[in-house]
Amino acid sequence: MTSWLGNVRRGVWDEASYLANYHLRPRLPRLVCTVEAAQQRLLGRAPLRILEGRGTEGHQTLAASFREPRLGRLFERRFAGKDAVVREQRPFDHTKQTAGSDIEAHEVPAFERTAWARRGFFGLPLWVRQVVPLExxxxxxxxxxxxxxxxxxxxxxxxxxxxxxxxxxxxxxxxxxxxxxxxxxxxxxxxxxxxxxxxxxxxxxxxxxxxxxxxxxxxxxxxxxxxxxxxxxxxxxxxxxxxxxxxxxxxxxxxxxxxxxxxxxxxxxxxxxxxxxxxxxxxxxxxxxxxxxxxxxxESAWAWNVVVLRVNRWTPAVRATLCSNPFIVVGRDGLSGVACWGGVAGGLDDLHAPGLSSLTIVTEHDQEPPPTASPDFVVTLTVGHEVEQLQALAHALAE
Structure with missing residues (x-):
């Protein structure tokens, strides 16, 4: 009986997902995103997980809240490490609290992206699509x-x-x-x-x-x-x-x-x-x-939510994490890339991708940017002001 009921539920879910993803999203994207965002508000906020990871440059903490556990694990591995340990899990209201960690990553409704950017959060799409033009x-x-x-x-x-x-x-x-x-x-x-x-x-x-x-x-x-x-x-x-x-x-x-x-x-x-x-x-x-x-x-089919990411403390471990995870953000001009220079294998050419409106290279005060990088898209961090500069960059890319 349980198996039969599970199959019925899965079938109903598949039908509803197909109807929303294939028929409604392409025709009424704003309506679908608004309905899903309202549904999330009714269901309440996702719980906050505090993770501690340790790498060659020391330990760091990540505060993360995701509705979809598989998606959450992806970002947790990226920004806390594969062997990160969950130190705490608690209810969390983004509007009233700050997470108090080295890095924060939260899944939030897409229409809130610019509001989060004003608080220094980068807005990452859940997924991006890759399209081959044909002629x-x-x-x-x-x-x-x-x-x-x-x-x-x-x-x-x-x-x-x-x-x-x-x-x-x-x-x-x-x-x-x-x-x-x-x-x-x-x-x-x-x-x-x-x-x-x-x-x-x-x-x-x-x-x-x-x-x-x-x-x-x-x-x-x-x-x-x-x-x-x-x-x-x-x-x-x-x-x-x-x-x-x-x-x-x-x-x-x-x-x-x-x-x-x-x-x-x-x-x-x-x-x-x-x-x-x-x-x-x-x-x-x-x-x-x-x-x-x-x-x-x-990717419009997943556009109802974004992942907001903020650096709260600048440490060798945080720097190493950002260097090994060049990411894509949603901004005013479409998709942009952000890469912390110093730990990128393969050079700048491997980071360029057709479809990006810009690629911003972040360097520390004692580093030379790659020679092929455009000076207009290089941010050099100054000692003691790294966090403020990164948060200002997040705001600038979104507005």
Whole structure:
């Protein structure tokens, strides 16, 4: 009985989520965001967690409050470390209290973003979308050596593809590709969409299955935009039985390669969205998709909330954390990047991403900024005023 009830609840939730995400958000984004923000206020604030992390530069504390636990764990690992210990958990009202920690990170309604910015908080989107523009007669693939190598590997492995809406093929995709891959990649933090949710998406799109020697080895669900029929989005993908060894054989690259080909040549689309990624410039998935020519865009489907981030104390541990976590913020001119210079592997080129309106480099008083950085987007911190300068930067980027 419990299992049956759970399936019914999951089915109802999938239907409601699909209706909101696919039909309502593209047409009435402000209304949906307002309703969800009001719902959050009725449910009350999320609890505050005080975490203590320790790294090579010493220990630091993070105060965090998130409604979605999986999202919260992502930001907690980023700004407190994987081995951080929860020291305290208590009710918290953002409007009446300050968290009193080295760094704060809270999930709040998006319409409150500018108010938080006035208090020195950066506003990070929950997710960002990466979109590849398509044009008839123009090669959609960048002429980079990396992508050309990937394409040669796809051809050498003998991959092909088929496009279907067959229910049996979808069941195989969901049970043997999508779900196992999500669990293999993300473990307990995996966000696995319900079967009915993706089935509804299939009605407005197609399942692209990558084949090798007659065997289906990977798949990706592509769904047309509810308002713009020339815009297709990748909703879900996976490798056969969640076998991550297929990554080394470029099966995941084949999903992207064939999806772009299909969208341009078979359907005539002008844009293909390669799903969403985390708002960090060092994110591996973000950098990988950037190589395929994808541009960053705000993700409207997740735009009802943002993560506000503030530095309260400047210590060697806080500096090391910011250096290793270059992030993306939502501002007056769209998306902007913020990177603390000094611990960024790969140099400035790895931080640039198409679609960013600006990239601000933060350096300390005794550091030289990278030579290719624009002087207009370099903030040099002065001793004793680091916190005030960072909070002023957060305000300036938002207004």
């Amino acid at each position: 008839r007669g123009v090669d959609p693939f960048p002429p980079s050596r990396h992508i050309r190598h990937r394409i040669r590997m796809i051809q050498r492995c003998g991959y092909g593809y088929e496009v279907t809406r067959d229910r049996a093929a979808f069941s195989e995709f969901y049970d043997r590709m999508y779900s196992p891959t999500m669990l293999a990649r993300h473990g307990a933090d995996a966000f696995v969409r319900g079967r009915r949710y993706l089935e509804r998406g299939l009605r407005h799109g197609a399942l692209l299955v990558v084949t090798q020697g007659g065997r289906r080895v990977a798949g990706i669900l592509n769904v047309f935009h509810a308002v713009d029929p020339l815009h297709v989005s990748t909703w879900a993908g996976g490798l056969l039985d969640g076998d991550l060894d297929l990554l080394a054989e470029d099966a995941d690259s084949a999903c992207i390669y064939f999806s772009i080909q299909w969208a341009l040549e078979k359907v005539g689309c002008r844009r293909i969205s390669l799903s969403v990624t985390r708002p960090f410039l060092d994110d591996g998935l973000l950098r990988y998709r950037k190589r395929w020519g994808a541009r960053l865009e705000p």
